[in-house]
Amino acid sequence: xxxxxxxxxxxxxxxxxxxxxxxxxxxxxxxxxxxxxxxxxxxxxxxxxxxxxxxxxxxxxxxxxxxxxxxxxxxxxxxxxxxxxxxxxxxxxxxxxxxxxxxxxxxxxxxxxxxxxxxxxxxxxxxxxxxxxxxxxxxxxxxxxxxxxxxxxxxxxxxxxxxxxxxxxxxxxxxxxxxxxxxxxxxxxxxxxxxxx
Numbered sequence: 001x002x003x004x005x006x007x008x009x010x011x012x013x014x015x016x017x018x019x020x021x022x023x024x025x026x027x028x029x030x031x032x033x034x035x036x037x038x039x040x041x042x043x044x045x046x047x048x049x050x051x052x053x054x055x056x057x058x059x060x061x062x063x064x065x066x067x068x069x070x071x072x073x074x075x076x077x078x079x080x081x082x083x084x085x086x087x088x089x090x091x092x093x094x095x096x097x098x099x100x101x102x103x104x105x106x107x108x109x110x111x112x113x114x115x116x117x118x119x120x121x122x123x124x125x126x127x128x129x130x131x132x133x134x135x136x137x138x139x140x141x142x143x144x145x146x147x148x149x150x151x152x153x154x155x156x157x158x159x160x161x162x163x164x165x166x167x168x169x170x171x172x173x174x175x176x177x178x179x180x181x182x183x184x185x186x187x188x189x190x191x192x193x194x195x196x197x
Contacts, residue, residue, distance in 0.1 A: 022048040023088045025133045029116060034088050038128075041073065045120060045131030051096045052134050052179040053082040054187060055108055055141040060195030061157035062187075063141060064166075065103070067173070068153045073128050076153065078166070079173035080180065081141075083134075092135035104155070105146025111139035114186030121174040130175050136183045138190050160196040 021034040024046055031049070040046045055063045063081045067074055082103050086095035093113065101107050114136040121130045145155055158166060167177075180187075187197045 021088050022085045024048050027118070027133075029133045031088075037085070038072070041128040041130065043122070043127065043129050045122075045129030047118070047131050047133055048085065049092065050085050050130075050132040050134045051083065051092045051099075051137065052080050052175075052183070053096050053100055053108075053111070053137045053139070054114070054180070054183055055081040055100070055139050056187075056191055056195075057141060057157050059157075059159075060191040060197070061159050062163060062197075063104075063145075064156050064158055064163070065147070065152045066154040066156075068149065068151050070150060073126055073130075074123055074173045077171045077173050079176050083173075083175075083179075093137065096135070096137045103148055103151045104141075105148065106141055106143045108139040109142045111137050112186065112190070114138045114183045117179060117182035119175060119178045121178065123174055132175070134175075134179055134182075136179060136186070138183055138186045140190075 020037040022037050022040045023031050024033045024035050025048060026032050035046050035048065040048045064078050065081060066078050067076060069075045082100045084095065084099040086092050097107065097111060116133060116135050118133050123130065147155055184197060191197050
């Protein structure tokens with residue numbers, strides 16, 4: 001099933017259009033229902049399941065992506081390697097691996113759970129709200145990237161110090177530092193002390 005912008009629909013086997021649904025959760029991450037993707041992001045936002053992936057190369061550099069300009073939410077800003085929403089009933093780990101391949105054309109050579117974090121971040125440009133219960137994953141990428149241009153405008157590998165410089169200069173997603181800070185213990189374990197994360 002292809003991932004499409006929130007305002008788009010997907011065809012069912014009967015040829016009718018189906019809305020993209022997200023899994024709504026309570027504060028403990030227990031599923032309580034579903035909501036249409038765009039509706040879940042309308043203010044004040046509905047708490048829903050999401051995931052964020054942080055992939056590193058063998059030198060301990062983080063893979064960042066610049067979101068495509070056509071994205072419905074936070075277009076053109078830099079963010080973590082990959083993020084998205086599981087389909088209702090889809091395991092977050094499976095969704096993270098699937099979406100990483102769909103966006104970047106590469107499968108992680110290692111992917112490990114790195115905890116969860118909840119947040120409520122409005123996007124001042126679009127007026128939408130990211131109110132998410134986010135499953136975090138860290139891993140390694142060792143194959144050449146083949147980004148989907150409809151999803152990803154650009155990619156770059158950065159060291160911790162290069163990220164600090166870039167973050168001060170460029171626009172990043174509203175959730176980026178929240179998810180990175182929450183994932184840092186797992187990032188440090190994965191990359192080792194010399195990488196500086």
